[in-house]
Amino acid sequence: MTSKPTKIGILTSGGDAPGMNAAIRAVVRAALSNDIEAVGVINGFEGLINGEFRNLGARDVGGILQRGGTILLTSRSKRFMEPSGQREALRKMNEAGVDALVTIGGEGTLKGAQVLSEQGVKVIGIPGSIDNDIWGTNISIGTDTAMNTIMEAVDKLRDTASSHQRAFLIETMGRNSGYLAVMAGIVCGAEMTLVPEVPVQVEEVATAVEDAYRRGKTHAIIINAEGSNIDTAELARSIDNRDLGFKTRMTILGHIQRGGSPTAYDRLLASRMGIKAVEALVEGTHGVMTGLKGHGIEFIPFKDVISNKRQVNMEYYNMAKVLAR
Numbered sequence: 001m002t003s004k005p006t007k008i009g010i011l012t013s014g015g016d017a018p019g020m021n022a023a024i025r026a027v028v029r030a031a032l033s034n035d036i037e038a039v040g041v042i043n044g045f046e047g048l049i050n051g052e053f054r055n056l057g058a059r060d061v062g063g064i065l066q067r068g069g070t071i072l073l074t075s076r077s078k079r080f081m082e083p084s085g086q087r088e089a090l091r092k093m094n095e096a097g098v099d100a101l102v103t104i105g106g107e108g109t110l111k112g113a114q115v116l117s118e119q120g121v122k123v124i125g126i127p128g129s130i131d132n133d134i135w136g137t138n139i140s141i142g143t144d145t146a147m148n149t150i151m152e153a154v155d156k157l158r159d160t161a162s163s164h165q166r167a168f169l170i171e172t173m174g175r176n177s178g179y180l181a182v183m184a185g186i187v188c189g190a191e192m193t194l195v196p197e198v199p200v201q202v203e204e205v206a207t208a209v210e211d212a213y214r215r216g217k218t219h220a221i222i223i224n225a226e227g228s229n230i231d232t233a234e235l236a237r238s239i240d241n242r243d244l245g246f247k248t249r250m251t252i253l254g255h256i257q258r259g260g261s262p263t264a265y266d267r268l269l270a271s272r273m274g275i276k277a278v279e280a281l282v283e284g285t286h287g288v289m290t291g292l293k294g295h296g297i298e299f300i301p302f303k304d305v306i307s308n309k310r311q312v313n314m315e316y317y318n319m320a321k322v323l324a325r
């Protein structure tokens with residue numbers, strides 16, 4: 001017979017992502033429905049080390065479903081990477097009677113979750129990252145909202161690009177993953193998409209810009225993922241110095257991609273994963289991440305998640321190329 005936890009701690013860590021609040025709300029309310037207490041850990045793994053816990057009732061998570069960011073705050077804790085930090089975190093959890101943990105965040109968060117899991121803590125991970133670079137889930141919480149933010153921004157940039165007949169170099173986030181850039185390339189109709197997974201030469205970009213001009217286009221939109229082999233500002237300078245038909249401007253979308261009210265898709269995904277995380281703990285399952293596979297939420301072992309690398313889907317990359325004609 002498995003004993004269900006009595007007090008679940010919830011933390012968000014790493015880069016915030018829209019929908020994290022919806023996941024927090026779901027975990028708290030699912031825990032309460034199962035007669036389990038819920039406590040928020042303030043400021044990610046850093047807060048775990050410092051013992052910063054806050055009891056969360058149903059009303060404490062009211063009105064947060066539609067809010068971007070994370071009400072629990074977040075950090076990238078260096079101290080937690082050290083055994084001494086982990087030992088301190090375990091001690092603080094024991095003192096507070098927290099006997100299970102739900103961590104919401106990206107790759108770094110899942111690695112932290114795995115460390116605690118190896119030390120006997122019942123942990124469930126929920127993937128939250130705009131980058132969509134986590135193996136084992138079709139999509140992470142926050143990615144859809146970020147995609148929509150990018151799409152809105154690029155649509156606006158295209159309006160002015162067309163009016164002035166310019167080439168625009170637009171940098172998207174994504175760390176070492178080209179996911180956001182490739183998807184943006186498709187849904188925003190970019191003339192070229194640069195991703196970390198496929199290095200290109202500046203000459204190829206110049207050719208794409210000139211081709212767009214020759215074909216009679218009124219603009220050339222080039223999406224550059226932040227992790228690609230070419231720096232956006234340098235690329236803009238280099239392209240602008242050539243006679244390609246279009247003059248050039250550059251926009252780095254930056255942290256605007258991380259904020260904002262989560263889309264319906266992200267709210268739903270976060271709510272489903274939050275409920276599923278508590279279900280797992282009640283059933284005695286832990287050491288796993290909730291992952292969207294097909295239409296269902298499945299449990300993927302941490303060791304599989306962190307030992308595999310999610311690759312950019314080349315089918316989509318090629319699709320963006322075909323559609324750029």
Ligand code: F6P
Nearest residue numbers: 015106129130131173174175258
């Ligand atoms: O992982 C999310 C992300 O926004 C990446 O796309 C980006 O590389 C990084 O975080 C930026 O981190 P910071 O907010 O610490 O500058």
